[in-house]
Amino acid sequence: xxxxxxxxxxxxxxxxxxxxxxxxxxxxxxxxxxxxxxxxxxxxxxxxxxxxxxxxxxxxxxxxxxxxxxxxxxxxxxxxxxxxxxxxxxxxxxxxxxxxxxxxxxxxxxxxxxxxxxxxxxxxxxxxxxxxxxxxxxxxxxxxxxxxxxxxxxxxxxxxxxxxxxxxxxxxxxxxxxxxxxxxxxxxxxxxxxxxxxxxxxxxxxxxxxxxxxxxxxxxxxxxxxxxxxxxxxxxxxxxxxxxxxxxxxxxxxxxxxxxxxxxxxxxxxxxxxxxxxxxxxxxxxxxxxxxxxxxxxxxxxxxxxxxxxxxxxxxxxxxxxxxxxxxxxxxxxxxxxxxxxxxxxxxxxxxxxxxxxxxxxxxxxxxxxxxxxxxxxxxxxxxxxxxxxxxxxxxxxxxxxxxxxxxxxxxxxxxxxxxxxxxxxxxxxxxxxxxxxxxxxxxxxxxxxxxxxxxxxxxxxxxxx
Amino acid sequence: xxxxxxxxxxxxxxxxxxxxxxxxxxxxxxxxxxxxxxxxxxxxxxxxxxxxxxxxxxxxxxxxxxxxxxxxxxxxxxxxxxxxxxxxxxxxxxxxxxxxxxxxxxxxxxxxxxxxxxxxxxxxxxxxxxxxxxxxxxxxxxxxxxxxxxxxxxxxxxxxxxxxxxxxxxxxxxxxxxxxxxxxxxxxxxxxxxxxxxxxxxxxxxxxxxxxxxxxxxxxxxxxxxxxxxxxxxxxxxxxxxxxxxxxxxxxxxxxxxxxxxxxxxxxxxxxxxxxxxxxxxxxxxxxxxxxxxxxxxxxxxxxxxxxxxxxxxxxxxxxxxxxxxxxxxxxxxxxxxxxxxxxxxxxxxxxxxxxxxxxxxxxxxxxxxxxxxxxxxxxxxxxxxxxxxxxxxxxxxxxxxxxxxxxxxxxxxxxxxxxxxxxxxxxxxxxxxxxxxxxxxxxxxxxxxxxxxxxxxxxxxxxxx
Numbered sequence: 001x002x003x004x005x006x007x008x009x010x011x012x013x014x015x016x017x018x019x020x021x022x023x024x025x026x027x028x029x030x031x032x033x034x035x036x037x038x039x040x041x042x043x044x045x046x047x048x049x050x051x052x053x054x055x056x057x058x059x060x061x062x063x064x065x066x067x068x069x070x071x072x073x074x075x076x077x078x079x080x081x082x083x084x085x086x087x088x089x090x091x092x093x094x095x096x097x098x099x100x101x102x103x104x105x106x107x108x109x110x111x112x113x114x115x116x117x118x119x120x121x122x123x124x125x126x127x128x129x130x131x132x133x134x135x136x137x138x139x140x141x142x143x144x145x146x147x148x149x150x151x152x153x154x155x156x157x158x159x160x161x162x163x164x165x166x167x168x169x170x171x172x173x174x175x176x177x178x179x180x181x182x183x184x185x186x187x188x189x190x191x192x193x194x195x196x197x198x199x200x201x202x203x204x205x206x207x208x209x210x211x212x213x214x215x216x217x218x219x220x221x222x223x224x225x226x227x228x229x230x231x232x233x234x235x236x237x238x239x240x241x242x243x244x245x246x247x248x249x250x251x252x253x254x255x256x257x258x259x260x261x262x263x264x265x266x267x268x269x270x271x272x273x274x275x276x277x278x279x280x281x282x283x284x285x286x287x288x289x290x291x292x293x294x295x296x297x298x299x300x301x302x303x304x305x306x307x308x309x310x311x312x313x314x315x316x317x318x319x320x321x322x323x324x325x326x327x328x329x330x331x332x333x334x335x336x337x338x339x340x341x342x343x344x345x346x347x348x349x350x351x352x353x354x355x356x357x358x359x360x361x362x363x364x365x366x367x368x369x370x371x372x373x374x375x376x377x378x379x380x381x382x383x384x385x386x387x388x389x390x391x392x393x394x395x396x397x398x399x400x401x402x403x404x405x406x407x408x409x410x411x412x413x414x415x416x417x418x419x420x421x422x423x424x425x426x427x428x429x430x431x432x433x434x435x436x437x438x439x440x441x442x443x444x445x446x447x448x449x450x451x452x453x454x455x456x457x458x459x460x461x462x463x464x465x466x
Numbered sequence: 467x468x469x470x471x472x473x474x475x476x477x478x479x480x481x482x483x484x485x486x487x488x489x490x491x492x493x494x495x496x497x498x499x500x501x502x503x504x505x506x507x508x509x510x511x512x513x514x515x516x517x518x519x520x521x522x523x524x525x526x527x528x529x530x531x532x533x534x535x536x537x538x539x540x541x542x543x544x545x546x547x548x549x550x551x552x553x554x555x556x557x558x559x560x561x562x563x564x565x566x567x568x569x570x571x572x573x574x575x576x577x578x579x580x581x582x583x584x585x586x587x588x589x590x591x592x593x594x595x596x597x598x599x600x601x602x603x604x605x606x607x608x609x610x611x612x613x614x615x616x617x618x619x620x621x622x623x624x625x626x627x628x629x630x631x632x633x634x635x636x637x638x639x640x641x642x643x644x645x646x647x648x649x650x651x652x653x654x655x656x657x658x659x660x661x662x663x664x665x666x667x668x669x670x671x672x673x674x675x676x677x678x679x680x681x682x683x684x685x686x687x688x689x690x691x692x693x694x695x696x697x698x699x700x701x702x703x704x705x706x707x708x709x710x711x712x713x714x715x716x717x718x719x720x721x722x723x724x725x726x727x728x729x730x731x732x733x734x735x736x737x738x739x740x741x742x743x744x745x746x747x748x749x750x751x752x753x754x755x756x757x758x759x760x761x762x763x764x765x766x767x768x769x770x771x772x773x774x775x776x777x778x779x780x781x782x783x784x785x786x787x788x789x790x791x792x793x794x795x796x797x798x799x800x801x802x803x804x805x806x807x808x809x810x811x812x813x814x815x816x817x818x819x820x821x822x823x824x825x826x827x828x829x830x831x832x833x834x835x836x837x838x839x840x841x842x843x844x845x846x847x848x849x850x851x852x853x854x855x856x857x858x859x860x861x862x863x864x865x866x867x868x869x870x871x872x873x874x875x876x877x878x879x880x881x882x883x884x885x886x887x888x889x890x891x892x893x894x895x896x897x898x899x900x901x902x903x904x905x906x907x908x909x910x911x912x913x914x915x916x917x918x919x920x921x922x923x924x925x926x927x928x929x930x931x932x
Contacts, residue, residue: 033785093787097684162785189689203688207786216750218563218901221773222669222871223655225801226756226765227746232774232796233709240706243699280693284682285826290692299692307687308698309789310780315797317560319499319628320673320834322799322872323775323900330698331781333788335691359753360746368786405688406788434686434789 003145004457010140011449018136018449019110019119021051025090025128026108026121032067032091033162041067041158044090048156055139056147057154062174064166067091067158071177074138076148081460082382083151085180085419087409088131088187089160092123093434100436110442115193115430117442124440126433130186130425131156133448137456140449149460153180157409160187163207163368164408171416182382182459183413186448188403188425191272193441196390196398196451198383199423200376201301204336205406206345207368210235210353211329214361218314219324229360231328232313238356239330242306247291249306249334251348257339261302269297272399282430301402305335333368335406342370371408377420382459386422389454393447424451469611470923476606477915484602484915485576485585487517491556491594492574492587498533498557499628507533507624510556514622521605522613523620528640530632533557533624537643540604542614547926548848549617551646551885553875554597554653555626558589559900566902576908581659581896583908590906592899596652596891597622599914603922606915615926619646623875626653629673629834630874637882648848648925649879652914654869654891657738659907662856662864662917664849665889666842667767670802671872672811673775673834676701676819677795680827684780685790695826697794698779704822705796708772713757715772715800717814723805727768735763738865748896767868771801799834801872808836837874843886848925852888855920859913890917 001009011018030044031037045061045068052059057072070090095105103109108121119129134154141148155178159166171178188199214231215224244250261269276296280286290299299305313328315321334345346367353363376383378400390398403423410421426444427433467475477484496510497503511527511534518525523538536556561571569575574587585595600620607614621644625632637644654665680697681690710716727735742762746752756765765771779794781787800811812833819829842849844866856864869889876887892910893899 033787034783094781094783096781096783100683161787205788207788209786214751217566217898219749220871220900221771221775221799222801222869223766223895223899224749225771225773225799225870226769227742227754227762228749228751229755230773232777233705236702236705236774236777239699239702276693283685283690283694285680285694287695287825288693289695289824289826296693300689303692305687305691307691307696307788307790308702308780309687309787310782310791311698311702311794312778312782314774314776315560315562316776316778316795317500317562319560320675320797320799321499321559321627321775321900322671322673322773324773325776328777329782331786333687333691333786335688358755360751360755403688404691405686429689432683433689434787435684 004454007140007144007453008450010144011136011453014140015446022119022129022132022445023108025132026123027106029106030091030158031094032159034094038067041091045070045158048090051135052154055135056142062170064170066166069158069166069170070156071174072154073177074148074152076150076152076460078149078460081150082182082462083153083180084182084184084459085178086134086152086154086184087413088134089127089157090131091158091161092126092128093161095122097436102437118439119442119445120437120439122438124438125427125431126438127160127187129440129445130427130448133426133445134184134186134452136449137452141453141456149456153178167409168412168416171412175417179417180419183419183421185407185410185421185423186425187407188423189427189429190425190444191399191401193428193443194395196394196424197401198387198398199403199425200378200400201402202374202410203404203406204340204342204371204373204411205408206334206336206342206349206370207331208346208349209329209331209366211327211364212361213327215324215326218326221322221324224324228324229358230324231361232325234358234361235313235328235330238353239308239332241356242352247289249304251345251352253344253348254304256344257341258304259338261298268400272401279429300404302337304337304340307333309333335404337373340373342372346370371406371411374410374414380420381462382422385458386424386455389458390424390451393451393454424455426451470920473606473610473919474916476610477602477919480606481912488585488595488598488911489574491598492589493572495572496557496624497560498625500560504533507557511536511624514556517601518620521601522608528636530636532632535624535632535636536622537640538620539643540614540618542616542618542926544615544926547616548648548928549619549646550648550650550925551644552600552618552620552650553879554600555593555623556597557624557627558592558594559627561588563902568903584905585908585911586903586905588904590904591893591897592904593626593653595906595911596893596914599892599911600650600652600918602915603918607919607922615922619644626875633875634878634882637878641883645883646885649885649887651873651876651887651889652891653873654889655893655895656891657865657867659894659909660861662860662890663867664853664864665869665891666844666866667868668840668876669870669872670806670808670837670839670877671874672800672802672808672815672836673797674812674815675795675797675832677793677830678827679793681790681792684792687788687790690790694790695824696790697827698791700824700827701779701794701796704819705774705798707822708818713755715770717811717818719810719814720770722810723807724770725804727764734866738867745895766870768803770803770806773799775799801870803839806839808838812836837872837877840876840880847928848888851924852890852921855924856890856917859917859920890921892917
């Protein structure tokens with residue numbers, strides 16, 4: 001039995017313990033966006049440091065003005081093997097609306113579903129379950145062979161779900177210890193439950209919270225309705241004007257840098273036979289609502305968007321209150337593709353808002369870090385090796401795919417650490433990752449660990465500086 | 467010393483006790499719109515029943531499917547004096563945003579301000595302080611003279627701030643015991659702190675909560691942004707389309723029944739020398755935002771409006787969450803004037819929403835009772851008597867004025883009990899009645915009681931069936 005086969009066998013035998021460890025991490029309610037959970041984030045970081053130390057990593061918590069980073073290093077047997085830097089994040093999304101969860105979000109459990117067993121709980125898929133696939137792969141390599149097949153560093157962030165305010169300074173200050181030959185990121189999904197996927201495109205992001213202030217205090221709409229400006233109405237107008245009747249975004253210059261798809265990519269994507277209709281039907285929809293003339297897949301992977309992710313103003317409780325509020329707020333995000341410039345789009349958005357600001361209204365903005373879209377070079381040796389390793393593990397061969405989401409760290413790894421990233425993840429479309437009842441397929445967890453075992457083996461066959 | 471003078475003197479001497487009683491009522495957090503405060507509403511009703519009994523009323527609590535009504539009756543000395551029905555409401559508005567209150571909303575206190583002493587607390591002006599001006603007037607009439615000068619019934623509602631769902635059936639079922647010669651309502655304001663006011667116009671109201679549902683669950687904007695419809699965006703478009711660029715409401719037929727102001731009313735209002743600029747500046751504004759071509763006063767008293775009183779959807783907590791929500795909700799209200807038909811406007815609003823509903827979206831409505839505007843007949847004997855009594859009490863003569871608010875009960879008293887209403891109130895523009903830090907001027911409370919003492923005296927000089 002080869003070394004690789006023995007490690008895979010150990011993974012199979014160790015699943016109950018691996019699940020036990022994942023559940024410990026899932027029980028920590030590390031919601032990074034809400035300051036009330038600061039200590040939970042600290043606890044999750046500490047838990048990871050201990051875990052890495054148990055597997056022979058030199059590991060430490062690095063405190064930041066926000067939530068801490070966790071970094072670990074371990075040399076492999078073969079000094080000439082490449083140095084790999086793995087990235088994951090231990091923070092999770094908020095859980096509201098809590099009443100829609102069928103089980104408490106931080107009491108993880110295995111559930112039988114028609115599609116097989118799943119791990120239910122906040123963070124199961126995004127990203128605790130995913131990052132633990134890699135940690136467990138390292139554990140069993142070391143347990144079976146006494147060491148890792150490559151030089152491995154790990155880097156866990158606790159602010160991915162809240163705009164990563166500490167990420168750029170941390171990468172810049174720790175360039176030396178984080179610089180490696182290739183980054184591995186496990187925060188993406190599979191094409192379907194049998195088809196492993198390497199993500200080769202990520203949309204970028206501009207996120208802005210905009211608050212309109214009108215009267216200096218909340219007013220009674222009987223006493224003031226008419227002459228007093230209503231900031232909700234002002235905000236409605238501003239947001240409604242962001243799209244034209246065809247669903248195109250109206251900001252001047254917004255589409256600068258948006259490439260038309262090459263025929264070869266169109267062909268590749270078309271060969272995936274994506275069922276846009278079924279994709280929409282699974283969430284209660286029937287018609288693609290994005291730009292006309294693009295398939296559902298193209299709308300998600302290759303077209304930019306603008307969406308309102310949250311809005312609030314006035315009285316929003318039970319019943320009615322005839323208030324003219326002093327302020328109204330919206331959280332707006334843009335998903336970017338190709339060469340779109342986040343700074344230019346932020347500027348255009350500010351101008352759009354200011355152009356529509358009536359007398360007596362003021363505006364304030366809170367920025368979530370912007371990031372450009374990422375397009376990977378897929379014709380390199382490690383990409384082909386990873387594709388082969390994944391194809392060996394799963395029912396179907398691995399595919400290259402786009403991704404509608406934004407993983408800003410990939411851009412920062414490129415610009416600050418000057419490294420390419422290999423994005424492999426085992427999430428599924430119905431994981432409900434920012435929604436109530438998040439889950440991670442048990443098969444994803446199990447075969448995910450096995451996949452990383454294989455990828456570590458494959459990549460270790462290279463000389464360093466791949 | 468006349469009977470009237472002796473009663474007024476007793477009022478002056480009894481102010482500490484009257485304030486003590488008002489504070490007891492203000493301490494009860496009777497927020498009718500929120501089911502969590504159901505028992506508090508019951509407590510407020512019971513407190514009023516006890517209070518009325520103490521002053522010699524036959525009083526009882528009448529339970530309804532919502533919050534209870536309180537009714538009391540007391541015959542006066544002179545059987546030929548008119549029968550007066552006083553209306554007030556003991557429920558109050560919600561207190562959020564609580565963090566903007568400088569003192570706890572249900573711990574009333576006397577505060578020194580540059581404009582004199584005020585009673586601070588939720589409900590101080592709307593409407594507990596106001597209704598107690600009448601109750602205290604009755605108390606001192608009886609205390610000094612042994613009885614009331616007229617036949618008095620009182621009727622207190624506990625659902626005025628939550629759409630009065632039980633009001634119409636209750637009025638219909640209790641016509642017999644509530645029918646009187648004239649209704650007195652104390653829920654309006656003064657022209658200024660020296661000028662008592664009889665309100666002769668009230669705007670009507672249509673209130674609707676509209677909820678748009680798109681996807682069947684909250685989605686991740688990375689995975690679905692583009693092809694998935696966003697209900698916040700749909701709602702923004704619907705709400706933005708309610709007004710044109712001139713601030714006119716776009717619903718077809720909306721202005722049917724809106725009268726142009728007569729020259730005589732225009733003249734009368736103009737003689738009030740309303741300082742629209744100062745009115746707006748007191749709330750941080752400088753330009754009237756309503757329909758062009760109308761003064762601030764006309765925009766409030768004589769023109770209809772449409773406002774969004776609340777909006778919510780998606781993630782509204784701290785930080786950012788890139789969610790595409792399943793639903794978005796707004797509370798929309800229309801203020802009506804003249805002969806505008808609430809039913810027709812509700813229908814036009816529904817049509818407006820449905821016309822803008824894209825595929826895959828559904829809508830649901832929750833209705834707050836609609837009411838027509840009210841225009842009083844001001845050339846009657848009791849109106850002139852009340853005007854004289856008020857002018858005797860205050861620095862300036864009483865004026866007739868419009869009112870931008872809606873007091874639906876006045877319309878129901880007219881149509882169901884077939885009675886006219888005399889609207890006298892002592893609120894001031896800066897009472898912050900639906901806002902944090904609500905207050906009622908101590909002078910309003912004191913002179914308010916004295917005003918009702920005088921009005922009771924004046925009206926009792928009439929034969930019944932005035």
